[in-house]
Amino acid sequence: MKRNKIALAGAALLVAGITALAGCSSGSNPKSSSDTGSNANIDPTAIISVNGSEPQNPLIPTNTNETGGGKILDAMFAGLIGYAADGSVYNDVAESIKVDDPQHLTVKIRKGVKFTDGTEVKADNFIKAWNYGALASNKQLSSYFFEDIEGFVSTDTVYGSEGDLSGLKKVDDYTFTIALNKPASDFAQRLGYSAYFPLPDSAFKDMAAFGEHPIGNGPYKLAGADAWQHNVGINLVKNPDYDGPAKAKNGGLDIKFYASQDAAYADLTGDQLDVLDAIPDSAFATFESDLGKRAVNQPAAIFQSFTIPERLKHFSGEEGRLRRQALSMAINRDEITKVIFEGTRTPASDFTSPVIDGWSDSLKGADVLKFNEKKAKELWAEADKISPWDGKFQIAYNADGGHQAWVDATVNSIKNVLGIDASGAPYPTFKELRSKVTDRTIETAFRTGWQADYPGLYNFLGPLYATNAGSNDGDYSSPEFDKLLSEGISATDPKEANADYQKAQEVLLKDLPATPLWYSNVVGGFGKKVSNVKFGWNSVPIYSEITKSK
Incomplete structure (x- = not known):
């Protein structure tokens, strides 16, 4: 393994004080979306087929801590920041994140950012989502990510918050502050992780239903009410309302849930799968010669x-x-x-x-x-x-x-x-x-x-x-x-x-x-019909950058 280093971007944030960046397969075609925006202009031949796995839980950002669900959520949601292929940070929903000191941050979000139900992403959507994730009674798997915020409680009997996090304060519709209960030098760097994604107001009316049909604000959205076929796959299409730096250059993602990596590899070599991020051990000795320049073997976190x-x-x-x-x-x-x-x-x-x-x-x-x-x-x-x-x-x-x-x-x-x-x-x-x-x-x-x-x-x-x-x-x-x-x-x-x-x-x-x-290492490969395939520092393909020829 080449021992390349990824710079600790959070340190740069503290030095500068401000983030300085603008800003078994399904085999089914995506169906018309029930969300806002039309898919009439989506070319089905531009859909990228990729491998995945059935999520452990419904797709709620604060209750997803495994890669199957995480891959889907990262495609459907945009956080305050995002991570480039080399691990560097860029602003997405955030207009700026000012680190006032190691325990206090001020976040300004861009105006006009929308969820796929047409509602605008505002400060309250972050505050309410984080409060939901931190509340002890909600028993969210990623509640730990809110531990450093004032109002979080960790005792022998309580882990989480007993009410709203006191460290989150709304300044106006597009600004909120974060007060930490102790210095956390890399807190700004964490804010691209799925636990910190915003949620639309509709999510809080029925969180269980939302988990089955999530409404995000990212590069992709569900292809329709039946887009998620459990244990088979999930269909996503390009979100026409997303205006952030990770705009999709393809028509969408057909994420197929495979029973084995051998089956996925067979589909890749048989031109039935566009991108694979896990080579089966049976092919380790041959995949680079099989795929040639389309093989991927690089260090990952x-x-x-x-x-x-x-x-x-x-x-x-x-x-x-x-x-x-x-x-x-x-x-x-x-x-x-x-x-x-x-x-x-x-x-x-x-x-x-x-x-x-x-x-x-x-x-x-x-x-x-x-x-x-x-x-x-x-x-x-x-x-x-x-x-x-x-x-x-x-x-x-x-x-x-x-x-x-x-x-x-x-x-x-x-x-x-x-x-x-x-x-x-x-x-x-x-x-x-x-x-x-x-x-x-x-x-x-x-x-x-x-x-x-x-x-x-x-x-x-x-x-x-x-x-x-x-x-x-x-x-x-x-x-x-x-x-x-x-x-x-x-x-x-x-x-x-x-x-x-x-x-x-x-x-x-x-x-x-x-x-x-x-x-x-991340070992994978891609098919003959796709281009601009890059795998990120964390082993996940940069799906939004991939293009496909007809």
């Missing part, structure tokens, strides 16, 4: 791991810590990334990504991520003295995501080193796996990973491992880690912040709330 909940037998307290370390050192990451992934992965040395500014491959304690048969056996034996091991070790994964080969290789490595019964535990779909994880009914280890929401180290750490964080799937809690994380996000000097994040990771390397495996 993606981290892969597996998580073992502390609530599982043998994995709590000191015994659990020893067993996690033993399992980690029993995995031959070098061999797996070479044999299974054909060099499209790089063994992890931390919990973040080499393409993010501040990444380090020399953290204290990182030896726990290196293959060491002798040490693994010693640690496992120490754990057995506390409580003898019994049963089977399994890693759950979704069979529709191309994970079987690496899971099998990982558990075989563990089995050979530790001499225990170890195997994979497949679930048919990503949605089924994530449902078990989020409702805490899964009884095995499970695959985890992170595709960055914005290009900063904090995004790989806070949402996943901070106490009560929305994506903290293993329910990890460490006061020492939380303290270092808080110090890092409060630092206005990026170097100081990154130093704190590295210390925080050294705590994680002791506890292993997740077991880092490798960093992923």
Whole structure:
């Protein structure tokens, strides 16, 4: 993996004080939209077909924290800012974001921005959406992203807000202020993430219904009332009312939900799919020769791991810590990334990504991520003295995501080193796996990973491992880690912040709330009829830029 760095744009915002940028496939054609604007001029041959997956939940921005739903929401909504292919920030709905000091921001939005129901996007649409996402009783998966705003409560009994966030104040229809409960040096940089999208007034009349038929303000909109065919796909068309910097240069997106990556790759090579952002492991050795210049293999901000909940037998307290370390050192990451992934992965040395500014491959304690048969056996034996091991070790994964080969290789490595019964535990779909994880009914280890929401180290750490964080799937809690994380996000000097994040990771390397495996390149490809295909820093194609010949 080429270790390019993405600049920490949030630091530049603080220095300048102001953001300085203006501003199984569906096979069905899009139908007439029930939203405002006419699709009569949409050329069906200009629709781009892409791969996707069934969202875990209805499409509500603050309750979507997985890639299937996130890909759709990012196409349908526009935030205050957006992220270019290299991770740099540009203003979208925002006319300006002024960082008055590390705890206070003033946001001005552009006049005339519209939702696809014809209503104008105003300050209230952001304030109401964020208040909804933060309210504890709404139990939104991304509520953690509002934790730094005044009025958010985090106690043993309450996580979220008990009413409207006091830190959000409307100045006028197009201006609002944000007061933070502590300095958050990268807060302005976060505001392109889906949790911060605005919602139209109609959403609050029936949020469940809205989740099935979302009304956005972005480059694309639903192609009609039946555009989302569950477990099949979703059809989006170009939104003629979107006037931001990410205007679609095509007619829309036909997002197909595939049961396997092999099926998606077969469609790509058979000219039945225009863009694919995940090559199956069966094609790693051949896809670049198969596709030639249409193959994509580049670094991306993606981290892969597996998580073992502390609530599982043998994995709590000191015994659990020893067993996690033993399992980690029993995995031959070098061999797996070479044999299974054909060099499209790089063994992890931390919990973040080499393409993010501040990444380090020399953290204290990182030896726990290196293959060491002798040490693994010693640690496992120490754990057995506390409580003898019994049963089977399994890693759950979704069979529709191309994970079987690496899971099998990982558990075989563990089995050979530790001499225990170890195997994979497949679930048919990503949605089924994530449902078990989020409702805490899964009884095995499970695959985890992170595709960055914005290009900063904090995004790989806070949402996943901070106490009560929305994506903290293993329910990890460490006061020492939380303290270092808080110090890092409060630092206005990026170097100081990154130093704190590295210390925080050294705590994680002791506890292993997740077991880092490798960093992923984005590997994909595109068909012969499309041009201007670029993949962004976070592995997602820049859909709005793609053009298609008839």
